[in-house]
Structure formats: structure tokens, C-alpha cells
Amino acid sequence: MTMNLITGKAGAPHITSSDQGAMQAGLVGNGNYLLQGGDGKFPAVTMQSANKALVPVLNLVIEGRYARVTAAETVTIESGVTGRNRNDLICVKYTRDSNNIETIALAVLKGTATSGTAADPTVPSGSILNNSGTVWIPIARIPISGITVGTPVMLVKQLPPMSQLWDSVTLYQDSNWIIMRNGRMILIKFSGKIGSGSWDAVECPVKLASWYRPIVELSTVCLVSNGQTARSLTARADGTIRVANMGNVGSNQDCVGTLCFPIP
Missing domain, CATH: 2.60.520.10 (Phage fibre proteins)
Incomplete structure (x- = not known):
């Protein structure tokens, strides 16, 4: 049998x-x-x-x-x-x-x-x-x-324990980054400076754990306080997160960007 x-x-x-x-x-x-x-x-x-x-x-x-x-x-x-x-x-x-x-x-x-x-x-x-x-x-x-x-x-x-599947949890936080999970949603916020070079970038000190990553690369536009330069906030499928200038002369002004996506 x-x-x-x-x-x-x-x-x-x-x-x-x-x-x-x-x-x-x-x-x-x-x-x-x-x-x-x-x-x-x-x-x-x-x-x-x-x-x-x-x-x-x-x-x-x-x-x-x-x-x-x-x-x-x-x-x-x-x-x-x-x-x-x-x-x-x-x-x-x-x-x-x-x-x-x-x-x-x-x-x-x-x-x-x-x-x-x-x-x-x-x-x-x-x-x-x-x-x-x-x-x-x-x-x-x-x-x-x-x-x-x-x-x-x-x-x-x-x-993580099953209780975290529905609780709101701060996964990482420092002076520039906040990464939170609320249920099946991930929220990433960046606030700060990244440099003025055309392709300057800042990478988050931590990578998203495999179960918190997007299945494809996701990006959104960051707002710059003087309105001169568009910047992208990107979460990649390998768990890395970065903010980068998009090929134009940057500025030394602060920028703010927020990215939100669902997880399985």
C-alpha cells in the first residue's frame, strides 16, 4: 500500500x-x-x-x-x-x-x-x-x-513567524530609509541626498529577504525639492534597493520617493 x-x-x-x-x-x-x-x-x-x-x-x-x-x-x-x-x-x-x-x-x-x-x-x-x-x-x-x-x-x-504575515512590521529604518511590511504589502521610502553626478546613486544598506522581493524590477520617480532632476527609486528582484539620477546633471537638494508593491 x-x-x-x-x-x-x-x-x-x-x-x-x-x-x-x-x-x-x-x-x-x-x-x-x-x-x-x-x-x-x-x-x-x-x-x-x-x-x-x-x-x-x-x-x-x-x-x-x-x-x-x-x-x-x-x-x-x-x-x-x-x-x-x-x-x-x-x-x-x-x-x-x-x-x-x-x-x-x-x-x-x-x-x-x-x-x-x-x-x-x-x-x-x-x-x-x-x-x-x-x-x-x-x-x-x-x-x-x-x-x-x-x-x-x-x-x-x-x-519570520506566521504572525508577521498580517502584522505591520518595520523591516529596516535609518536616517534615509524606511522599509515596512503591512500584511502582504511592502513600503519603501527614501528621503535624503544622493550626489549631483549624472548617474550618482545610493544603495540601501540592506537587501530585501527573498520572500519580500518583487518578482520583477520596480521603479518610481523621486521628487526633488528644487525640481531640477528626476531620480528613480528602484527595488530589484535580487533584493537590492537604490536611488539614482537618471542620466542628467544632478543637484545637491533632498529628494523623496516612495515605492509600494504586493508580495506573494
């Missing part, structure tokens, strides 16, 4: 991790996601010392499997070399043995040192949903320049 009532009473154990994982992947997506903590914030990896990265208490959904770091854990990063650059990846390493026993642990994929721009190490192929025996899930990048370790960069996507 190929059809099973997973959450029905069968009179014998019949719900597997694959069943639960397939359902959770169908609900939240097939990728890897970081859930917010009890304080409403998304935790991040930090450097405890030059050779110790601290992975905090966090909750993950990795290809449908729910995993937790229940107590902060350190991961060893190998020292860098003067004049060489390297990227290491902190990963969750998933394994499934011949008896279908599944385990996970934190592990490091060491990158290749180079005198030029460092690249991330190749992540071995594999998929939990495809029953691979070993799967590597990168959660943070550790950039190393010479013997100096930079700030870890979180790679796993943030998955």
Missing part, C-alpha cells in the same frame, strides 16, 4: 522522520531556515576568540527537519596565514546510517587560502529529502584575512 494516513491511528508505530520532514518542508519550504528566538530576534554566530566561533542557542528547519542548538557551542576555526585570505563555512552536518538512524552535529568546511579574493569552499552535494547519507548545510561564513578573523556572516535564511 503506497498511501498512508500519517496522523491517523494505525494500531502500530508508523510515523517516520521522513513523514514529518516532508510535511514541514511542504509548509515552510524545501530550504534551510533560521527561526526567531524567544526574544523575537534572530540569533547569529559570533567570534569568541581568533580560533573559536560561538554558535548560540538557535532553532533551524533544515530541509524539513527541525533541529536545535540547545546550549551555546564553540567551533574551532584554524588560524589564518599572513598575506593569505580564506573563507570557512560553519555547517550542520547531517548523517543517515544504514539503519536509517539520523544524527546532526556542527562542523567546519575549511576554504582554500589564496592571495586574492577568498571563495567559499565547495559544499558536498546531498539532500535530506532525497535520502542522502551525508548532507552539509552551511549556516555561517567565517572570513579570514591574513591572521585576522572577520565578523561571521549568517547564510541561513531567516523565517
Whole structure:
């Protein structure tokens, strides 16, 4: 029989991790996601010392499997070399043995040192949903320049709680930018200066998360206080947002632009 009532009473154990994982992947997506903590914030990896990265208490959904770091854990990063650059990846390493026993642990994929721009190490192929025996899930990048370790960069996507689907939330705000979500609408506002060159531009310091991006590039015209120059406010499908002069002599006056679009 190929059809099973997973959450029905069968009179014998019949719900597997694959069943639960397939359902959770169908609900939240097939990728890897970081859930917010009890304080409403998304935790991040930090450097405890030059050779110790601290992975905090966090909750993950990795290809449908729910995993937790229940107590902060350190991961060893190998020292860098003067004049060489390297990227290491902190990963969750998933394994499934011949008896279908599944385990996970934190592990490091060491990158290749180079005198030029460092690249991330190749992540071995594999998929939990495809029953691979070993799967590597990168959660943070550790950039190393010479013997100096930079700030870890979180790679796993943030998955906001369902309550935010209808709440009004400020996603980002500084002196020039406001990005808000209200239900299924995104509002972007820019107010400030960008320079007077014909193609001068200012890019927003943050990119929109994948689920907040427009499906195509969207633009609107910004109003300039002296009326001399038209400027465009653009949100791209890759999540970048920018304000730019449109090929004409600019001005040093403030401009204001607002862009609003729906999200799926």
C-alpha cells in the first residue's frame, strides 16, 4: 500500500522522520531556515576568540527537519596565514546510517587560502529529502584575512513567524530609509541626498529577504525639492534597493520617493 494516513491511528508505530520532514518542508519550504528566538530576534554566530566561533542557542528547519542548538557551542576555526585570505563555512552536518538512524552535529568546511579574493569552499552535494547519507548545510561564513578573523556572516535564511504575515512590521529604518511590511504589502521610502553626478546613486544598506522581493524590477520617480532632476527609486528582484539620477546633471537638494508593491 503506497498511501498512508500519517496522523491517523494505525494500531502500530508508523510515523517516520521522513513523514514529518516532508510535511514541514511542504509548509515552510524545501530550504534551510533560521527561526526567531524567544526574544523575537534572530540569533547569529559570533567570534569568541581568533580560533573559536560561538554558535548560540538557535532553532533551524533544515530541509524539513527541525533541529536545535540547545546550549551555546564553540567551533574551532584554524588560524589564518599572513598575506593569505580564506573563507570557512560553519555547517550542520547531517548523517543517515544504514539503519536509517539520523544524527546532526556542527562542523567546519575549511576554504582554500589564496592571495586574492577568498571563495567559499565547495559544499558536498546531498539532500535530506532525497535520502542522502551525508548532507552539509552551511549556516555561517567565517572570513579570514591574513591572521585576522572577520565578523561571521549568517547564510541561513531567516523565517519570520506566521504572525508577521498580517502584522505591520518595520523591516529596516535609518536616517534615509524606511522599509515596512503591512500584511502582504511592502513600503519603501527614501528621503535624503544622493550626489549631483549624472548617474550618482545610493544603495540601501540592506537587501530585501527573498520572500519580500518583487518578482520583477520596480521603479518610481523621486521628487526633488528644487525640481531640477528626476531620480528613480528602484527595488530589484535580487533584493537590492537604490536611488539614482537618471542620466542628467544632478543637484545637491533632498529628494523623496516612495515605492509600494504586493508580495506573494
